[in-house]
Amino acid sequence: MSLNLSDRQDIRTHVRHLRRALSDEQQQLAAVQAAEHALSFAPLERAKNIALFLSVDGELNTRPLIAKLWQRKQRVYLPVLHPFSPGNLLFIRYDENTELKKNRLRIPEPPLDIRHLLPLSELDVLLVPLVAFDAQGQRLGMGGGFYDRTLQNWQHHGFLPVGLAHDCQQVEKIPTAAWDIPLPALITPSKIWQW
Structure with missing residues (x-):
């Protein structure tokens, strides 16, 4: 394969293809295994407020994890596109009764209700989606x-960002840009990574 995996866009295309090629059974098993790792990960066990994402485009399905967090009475938040600060996210409380609607990126999000908004300083763990990651x-x-x-x-806000991904999303090396922030931890169906 003559993929130039030193190019960020090539990596995105390649890994998204791998991710989407997973069967429903593989996706289901991966979601359950990753949820088990996440639920036993100490910072997540202790957390009161956890922000995560709803999966799209073959991302690891977060719904089994969300259901378990609700059972444990932990508060779950989802990202919402900021209405007047382009490119920024707000985090809104998500529970069993929240009605989701698709945003302009076709991603389901809760309604923007200021009463359910969580400032980043009150967030304990942020589970982060990604297309690819490396061993660093x-x-x-x-x-x-x-x-x-x-x-x-x-670090200033005091929350812990944790990546969440399929094992097949690992690549040898991601060419970094000045704005890239490495993750201190990452969870896949097979293991918990910490740096």
Whole structure:
């Protein structure tokens, strides 16, 4: 294969193809295995407020994990596109009764209700989607920069960002850009990575 995997866009295309090629059974098993790792990961066990994402485009399915977090009475938040700060995310409470609607990127999100908004300083763990990752903790997102902006000052805000991905999303090396923020931890169906 003559893929130039030193190019970020080539990596995105290649890994998204691998991810989408997983069968329903593989996706289901991966979701359950990753949820088990996440639920036993100490920072997540202790967390009160956890932000994560709803899966699209072959991403690891987060619904089994969300259901377990609700059972454990932990509060779950989902990202919402900021209405007047382009490229930024807000995090809104998500429970069994929340009605989701698709945003302009075709991703389901809860209604923007200021009463359910969580400031980043009150977030404990942020589970981050990604297209690809490497063994150094570098992540490659979809290219919109939404999570890069959210992760910029994560230590200052006091939350722990944790990547969530399929094992097949690991690549040898991600060419980094100045704005890239490496992840301190990442969970796949087979293991928990920490850097």
